[in-house]
Amino acid sequence: MINIKPAVMSALKANSTxxxxxxxxxxxxxGSGIVDELPRITYFEVVNIGSLYADDxxxxxxxHIQIDIWSKGSTSAMAEExxxxxxxxxxxxxxxxxxxxxxxxxxxxxxxxAIIKEV
Numbered sequence: 384m385i386n387i388k389p390a391v392m393s394a395l396k397a398n399s400t401x402x403x404x405x406x407x408x409x410x411x412x413x414g415s416g417i418v419d420e421l422p423r424i425t426y427f428e429v430v431n432i433g434s435l436y437a438d439d440x441x442x443x444x445x446x447h448i449q450i451d452i453w454s455k456g457s458t459s460a461m462a463e464e465x466x467x468x469x470x471x472x473x474x475x476x477x478x479x480x481x482x483x484x485x486x487x488x489x490x491x492x493x494x495x496x497a498i499i500k501e502v
Contacts, residue, residue, distance in 0.1 A: 387446050394472055395426075404464065411424070424451065430445065447477065451493050452491070453489055455488070458492035465494060472498070475497055480494075
């Protein structure tokens with residue numbers, strides 16, 4: 384099993400264009416951070432499973448990460464930067480959805496990425 388979450392956080396925070404669009408380093412693991420702080424990004428690991436075994440030992444892990452962008456306005460520019468950053472880590476985008484939270488009036492972009500890494 385590989386813990387890739389620190390690398391994801393580091394890469395997102397190193398993207399100066401993304402940090403500028405967010406108005407600061409507003410990137411958090413899961414639900415941490417200030418809820419009313421917008422725009423902001425949260426992320427979490429969806430799947431982390433062994434994908435290839437040799438002699439009963441895990442040789443590769445398949446990892447899926449979801450990154451959520453929360454904003455009172457457009458999420459498009461931030462989504463493009465997230466996509467660039469994740470691709471630079473070797474991830475491929477598996478899905479992306481524009482959502483709107485009616486109760487809070489917040490735009491929500493949910494993006495999922497996947498990678499297979501050697502253990």
